[in-house]
Amino acid sequence: MRVKTVVGDGSAAHQQLLDEIFAGLGSTEIELVRLEERAALFEAGHQPTPDQISAGSGLSLRLLKPAGGNPRVKWEMRLVAGALKERARRDRLTQIVWVDFGSGGHSLEGTHVVSGPLSESDVERMRVEIEGAAAASGATLERLDVLRPLGHTWAAQLLVQEPHSYLRRRLRGFLAAVEAWEERCGGQRYLEVRDAQQAPVLVHTQAGNAGSSSLRVDLKCCDPFVRVSRGMFELPPGTCPVFD
Numbered sequence: 001m002r003v004k005t006v007v008g009d010g011s012a013a014h015q016q017l018l019d020e021i022f023a024g025l026g027s028t029e030i031e032l033v034r035l036e037e038r039a040a041l042f043e044a045g046h047q048p049t050p051d052q053i054s055a056g057s058g059l060s061l062r063l064l065k066p067a068g069g070n071p072r073v074k075w076e077m078r079l080v081a082g083a084l085k086e087r088a089r090r091d092r093l094t095q096i097v098w099v100d101f102g103s104g105g106h107s108l109e110g111t112h113v114v115s116g117p118l119s120e121s122d123v124e125r126m127r128v129e130i131e132g133a134a135a136a137s138g139a140t141l142e143r144l145d146v147l148r149p150l151g152h153t154w155a156a157q158l159l160v161q162e163p164h165s166y167l168r169r170r171l172r173g174f175l176a177a178v179e180a181w182e183e184r185c186g187g188q189r190y191l192e193v194r195d196a197q198q199a200p201v202l203v204h205t206q207a208g209n210a211g212s213s214s215l216r217v218d219l220k221c222c223d224p225f226v227r228v229s230r231g232m233f234e235l236p237p238g239t240c241p242v243f244d
Helices: 012-025 050-056 071-090 120-136 163-177 179-184 217-222
Strands: 004-006 032-038 058-065 096-100 105-107 140-147 153-159 189-194 202-207 210-215
Touching: 004 012, 012 032, 012 071, 032 096, 058 071, 071 096, 071 153, 071 189, 071 202, 071 210, 120 140, 120 153, 120 163, 120 179, 163 179, 163 189, 163 217, 210 217
Parallel strands: 004 032, 058 096, 153 189
Antiparallel strands: 032 058, 096 105, 140 153, 189 202, 202 210
């Protein structure tokens, strides 16, 4: 299904760029996006300089459908917004300063420039090595998508039999094995780990200047990542039914 884009406060040139970016993205659950004017925002009492106002003002890429978006949709929106920001900069168009998911969003300030696309042989080698890394970690690679919104990036879905053990003992090995390809893709990638349950074990994403990580609640006892903070009402991890 072709993504519908509403230029809104953008231009025909923005429209053309979006069409090209979505073509490189391939199959997506994103249905409808809109470009909207966004003024620079500052904390109360702050007296911004003209340069700060100029740097923070421009266009926002807003997701309209599906409302809110799941983790994969939000990741793809970050990819599209980052690619549009860079291509608009190259073409001297009104800048893209924000990505809006309809239920939150963030600035694109500090989004790094992604290197050029991989060669066909490199893409094939990347596919083979990611599949091999999954197998070596004890997981089955259920799905691997290679996307090209600007440079290349990848999205992998792994299936595991016992998630507690995989998170504690195997996941880091997989991440280390694919680290070189993550770097070649400008730090952009989407990883989803699943088991027999409907909800995913783990979703870990990185795109542009932002990343996200979510872990199923019954697996917080085996969180593979260091969390520097916890929600005010979030309970500490319980006893692991497998290892404790």
